[in-house]
Amino acid sequence: MIKKILLAALVILIGIVAILLFNVLNFGSKQPPVETIDKREVNEKATGNYSRALQIKTVSPEDPADFDSTQFNLFNAFLAETYPLTDSILEKKLFNQFSHLYKWNGSNPALNPTLFMGHIDVVPVMEENIEDWDVDPFGGEVKDGIIWGRGAIDDKISVVGLMEAVELLLSEGYKPKRTIYLAFGHDEEIGGVNGAQVMSKYLEDQGVILDFVMDEGGAIATGIVDGIAAPVAVVGIAEKGFLTVELGIKIEGGHSSMPGPETAIDVLSEAVVKLKRNPFPARLSEPVKQTLRYLGPEMSFTRKLAIANMYFLESVILSGFEASPSGNALIRTTTSPTIFNSGVKDNIIPQYASAKINFRILPGETGETVTNRVKEVIDDDRIELSAPQDFTALPSAVSDVNSKGFETIHRTIKEIFPGVIVAPNLVVGGTDSRYYRNLTLNIFRFNPMTLNQENIKTFHGLNERLPIAELENAIRFYVRLIENSAQ
Numbered sequence: 001m002i003k004k005i006l007l008a009a010l011v012i013l014i015g016i017v018a019i020l021l022f023n024v025l026n027f028g029s030k031q032p033p034v035e036t037i038d039k040r041e042v043n044e045k046a047t048g049n050y051s052r053a054l055q056i057k058t059v060s061p062e063d064p065a066d067f068d069s070t071q072f073n074l075f076n077a078f079l080a081e082t083y084p085l086t087d088s089i090l091e092k093k094l095f096n097q098f099s100h101l102y103k104w105n106g107s108n109p110a111l112n113p114t115l116f117m118g119h120i121d122v123v124p125v126m127e128e129n130i131e132d133w134d135v136d137p138f139g140g141e142v143k144d145g146i147i148w149g150r151g152a153i154d155d156k157i158s159v160v161g162l163m164e165a166v167e168l169l170l171s172e173g174y175k176p177k178r179t180i181y182l183a184f185g186h187d188e189e190i191g192g193v194n195g196a197q198v199m200s201k202y203l204e205d206q207g208v209i210l211d212f213v214m215d216e217g218g219a220i221a222t223g224i225v226d227g228i229a230a231p232v233a234v235v236g237i238a239e240k241g242f243l244t245v246e247l248g249i250k251i252e253g254g255h256s257s258m259p260g261p262e263t264a265i266d267v268l269s270e271a272v273v274k275l276k277r278n279p280f281p282a283r284l285s286e287p288v289k290q291t292l293r294y295l296g297p298e299m300s301f302t303r304k305l306a307i308a309n310m311y312f313l314e315s316v317i318l319s320g321f322e323a324s325p326s327g328n329a330l331i332r333t334t335t336s337p338t339i340f341n342s343g344v345k346d347n348i349i350p351q352y353a354s355a356k357i358n359f360r361i362l363p364g365e366t367g368e369t370v371t372n373r374v375k376e377v378i379d380d381d382r383i384e385l386s387a388p389q390d391f392t393a394l395p396s397a398v399s400d401v402n403s404k405g406f407e408t409i410h411r412t413i414k415e416i417f418p419g420v421i422v423a424p425n426l427v428v429g430g431t432d433s434r435y436y437r438n439l440t441l442n443i444f445r446f447n448p449m450t451l452n453q454e455n456i457k458t459f460h461g462l463n464e465r466l467p468i469a470e471l472e473n474a475i476r477f478y479v480r481l482i483e484n485s486a487q
């Protein structure tokens with residue numbers, strides 16, 4: 001009998017191993033062979049132009065009263081003067097004075113247009129941080145082949161890169177078959193409601209349907225994926241949603257010399273702890289599965305084996321993601337208490353306490369499912385939930401990796417950046433591209449630049465900088481992407 005049981009177990013085991021091996025052997029590479037193209041000459045003034053763009057303080061301030069329209073007017077003038085062909089040949093329309101929409105008419109009106117995005121505004125440099133910068137954050141300084149300044153990475157590289165590319169093509173007499181739009185918002189860092197949202201509405205009213213949209217969001221980096229030595233380019237095919245929930249509680253206060261058994265602060269603290277101790281369930285969403293399908297075949301046998309069998313081994317893969325905050329953000333709706341308010345004096349027990357919790361929502365969930373789960377976890381009717389009038393966004397739809405748009409971007413990356421592995425991914429932050437979801441199913445998020453260990457953390461931070469060679473590659477990339485997609 002025991003012999004029979006062992007034999008049966010052995011047969012089952014062999015069966016499982018056979019399935020696992022079958023899956024791994026059929027897990028082929030998704031990296032098509034593409035020949036790198038010769039490096040095209042770019043305008044020798046491009047670096048100087050980029051530097052000038054960084055010197056203009058197009059800051060989106062925390063407080064709208066601090067908005068400096070002079071700087072945005074300077075940027076308008078900079079674009080018009082620096083790119084005279086683009087300014088005169090393309091149709092230009094300004095929205096709320098500072099957001100730019102350029103239209104380059106294609107010769108074949110039957111083709112749906114493409115839209116390339118960037119944003120003009122940057123995050124502020126805090127007064128107290130200026131002395132920690134090695135250079136003037138708005139000096140546009142170039143030294144040792146590197147350009148320094150707020151906006152170098154996020155996102156003036158896109159604006160300048162696209163304008164240089166279009167100006168170059170125009171100077172060569174290039175005429176696209178497909179209409180091309182360039183859309184540069186001026187308030188991306190504070191939600192994009194006066195820029196991207198208005199431009200998208202205008203296009204929608206015109207009945208425009210886009211072939212694809214290209215925005216910021218991904219980049220190329222080496223050493224970001226465990227088990228892959230080659231540089232990896234990640235192209236965002238979806239982005240997480242954004243929701244802030246305010247928790248509030250009112251309990252009679254009193255003097256701190258005679259505290260009751262429970263105070264507003266106690267109850268609220270407990271609720272926040274419960275939320276942190278009960279994270280949202282981890283799962284592999286569609287965009288992350290796509291990342292694994294593209295990267296898995298390039299990895300070592302053991303990793304490939306696990307990924308090729310992700311339906312059996314999902315928990316193993318999830319625990320790998322959970323090991324780092326950046327990995328964890330890809331597999332669940334995250335919970336971040338960001339503001340905690342209560343109390344005015346050290347000897348008074350406050351009767352009111354409130355906290356704001358910021359959630360980044362995984363595709364497949366909604367604001368409602370998140371709020372319902374928050375109520376369930378807190379399980380305390382005394383706590384009131386409200387959604388403050390802050391910015392809220394649903395997770396995006398997932399763009400199709402089999403679309404012509406993705407394939408064109410994939411091929412163009414390989415033509416310009418040799419040896420790069422391309423993978424779709426989930427963007428954990430938010431971009432202005434969310435406003436264009438009514439105009440196309442195909443929204444891709446990628447900046448054509450290679451980031452390294454030193455500069456990867458500098459955007460929105462100190463000493464934002466980028467090698468000049470990256471600007472030149474970005475221009476080459478946009479030129480090629482226009483050529484590849486506009487025919």
Ligand SMILES: [Zn+2]
Pocket residue numbers: 119154155188216
């Ligand atoms: Zn940005």
